[in-house]
Amino acid sequence: MSSPLFGGIEAGGTKFVCAVGTDPDTLLHETRFPTTTPDETLRRALDFFRAIQRETPLAALGIASFGPIDLHPTSPTYGFITSTPKPGWANTDVVGFFARELGLPIGFDTDVNGAALGEYRWGAAQGLDTFLYLTIGTGIGGGAFVNGRLVHGLLHPEMGHIRLPRDPNRDPFEGICPYHGDCLEGLCSGPxxxxxxxxxxxxxxxxxxAWELQAHYLGLALATFICTLSPQRIILGGGVMNAPHLLPLVRTATQQALNGYIHVPAITEQIDAYIVAPGLGNRAGVLGAIALAEQTWKERSSL
Structure with a gap:
């Protein structure tokens, strides 16, 4: 009996990435396209999976989506993108659309939780039970994996919107977040x-x-997350982190922000192995979506 195939969607605010496979070495089909209107974007993804299903059945679909999203299965808006500032996407029923059209079990989580799950399965977080994945790109978000489980809670973590101390004399820029101005995302995202x-x-x-200031703010944020969650590793992804000189600056800035308080070898001596790039590169999100699909299929199969 052949292994089941899974579909995955990395639903980003800038682009959608859709793929079919089972793991990093077995991605049989992949496509990516800009995130436009909900109707156009979701239907383009649907057409991709329908074409594959005509030849090969899929066992489940995983969706790792930008947010905020509703992750509570008993909620009337479960599977929706909710109060997003992205124009036109508020109150979009993503899970319902694909469940109706494809008739598949759907695994659903945030884009950063999905990437975290992918890194846990196949990337830089293998063997860990508590770590943090942050994406620094069009937006900023964080996926937390704590004691072997992705963190959801009241809604889901929104780490991009923590407040940071900003010295107006050093940095008069007031930030661009429509909700908070100079939160982490408002100061450090690509826009x-x-x-x-x-x-x-x-x-x-x-x-x-720009880079020293960027590293300063990211170091403050990581110090906060280290003190709060005590992760065994921090993985930094997203387009802004593609600048090769930024990661070393962030490591130094994090040590400076902690100022010796968290005195463990991982931070004081092995920081290069503690704050790292994604092991899966820019495929962490879509592979995480495939991992969500597999997880959902296994849960359904065990009932």
Whole structure:
């Protein structure tokens, strides 16, 4: 009997990535396209999976979505993207759409929780039971894996919206978050960098003052998460982290923010192995969605 195949959707605010497979070495089909309107984007993803299902049955679909989203199965809006600031996407029933159209079990979680699950299965978090995955890109979000489980709770973690101390004399930029102004996302996301410096992050030279300031804020944020969650490792993904000089700066800034308080070798001596890039690279999200699908299928199969 052949192994079941799973579909995965990394539903990002900028682009959707859809794939079919079982693991990083067995991705049989993959496509990506811009996130436009809900109807156009969801139907484009549906067409991709329908075409595959005509040839090969899928066992389940996993969706790792931008948010905020409703993760509570008993809620009337379970599976919805809820109060997102992305125009046109508030109150979009993502899970219901694919469940009706494909007739498959659906695994659903945040995009960063999905990426965290992918890293746990196949990437930089293998063998750990408590770690943190952060994406620094169009938005900023965090997925927490604590004692072997993804964290949900009241809603789900929104780590991109923690408040940071900002010195207006050093940094007069007031941030771009429509809710909080100078929260972590409002200061450090890709759009925030573009708004502050007048050019996109990928065009900023390595010696630009943007990077020291970026690292300073990210170091403050990571110090907060370390003190709060005590993760065994922190994984930093997202487009902004593609700048090769940024990760070493963030490691140093995190040590400076902690100021010796968390005195363990992982931070004081082995920081290069503690704050790391994703082991799965830019495929962490879609592979995490496939892991969500597999997890859901196994749960259904055991009932």
């Amino acid at each position: 925030a960098l573009a708004a502050r410096w007048g050019q996109n992050a990928e065009t900023l030279p390595a010696d630009h003052p």
